[in-house]
Amino acid sequence: MIKVLVNGALGRMGSEVVKTVLEQEDMELVAAVDAFGADKMILVKNGNQMAVATDLKAKLMVVKPDVVVDFTRPDVVMASLRTVLSAGVRAVVGTTGFSEADLAELDELAKANNTGILIAPNFALGAILMIKLACEAAKYFPNVEIIERHHDKKLDAPSGTAVITAQQIAEVRQEMHQGHPEEKELLAGARGADYKGMKIHSVRLPGYVASQEVIFGSQGETLRISNEPVNRECYMPGVMLGCRKMMDKVGLTYGLDKLL
Secondary structure, eight states: OEEEEEETTTSHHHHHHHHHHHHOTTEEEEEEEOTTOTTOEEEOGGGOEEEOBSOHHHHHHHHOOSEEEEOOOTTTHHHHHHHHHHTTOEEEEOOOOOOHHHHHHHHHHHHHTTOEEEEOSOOOHHHHHHHHHHHHHHTTOOEEEEEEEEOTTOOSSSOHHHHHHHHHHHTTSOOOOOSOTTOOOSSTTTTOEEETTEEEEEEEOTTOOEEEEEEEEETTEEEEEEEOOSSGGGGHHHHHHHHHHGGGOOEEEESGGGGO
């Protein structure tokens, strides 16, 4: 049995992870941790309840999980992961907003403690295929813009999925300026963020879960590749796969596609 601790267990994604772990025959939910978990309980198997802890470090010492699934916040995730990896525990992370320096630090820390960490900007299989298809299209359609849409509670922009999409497209596309060479923004940011000549636009509105569209333009035609999740259940197979696959990995694995 893979012993799982869910950090951020009361959040939208965290609560879905809790529910999914409880459904797995080869996993055991050993703890739920959340900064807002004081005096809170979650329902587990057979109508029983589990108290939600607030102290991640203390809970790690008590339950000794095999893996921590983290869906918290960009402003707290690094501190949490330092605690997890320093304890020699594996991590599967859906929180986004990491810098290159953050990733390098986590890779070094995981290796130093002989453990592994998976950071996936997106756990949906459809999103991974969207990125792969976009990279193929970019070889023939170099003019490209990315529009990502999320709920209005998301803290970081652009999304991790949009960033990794742009990064991977840049590997097959020569950096170039798009649009009229003399175009001017009458309002700052109107053309979106720039990544090596590609524009990224972030929409934040109630009603969205997490969708993305990659638009390519050429003479007389456009090509659109999009991923539209209906609900958060679409991420759970990827999270469970990550928990299983990371059991024998050391160091940082960035992107679920590396495990497929």
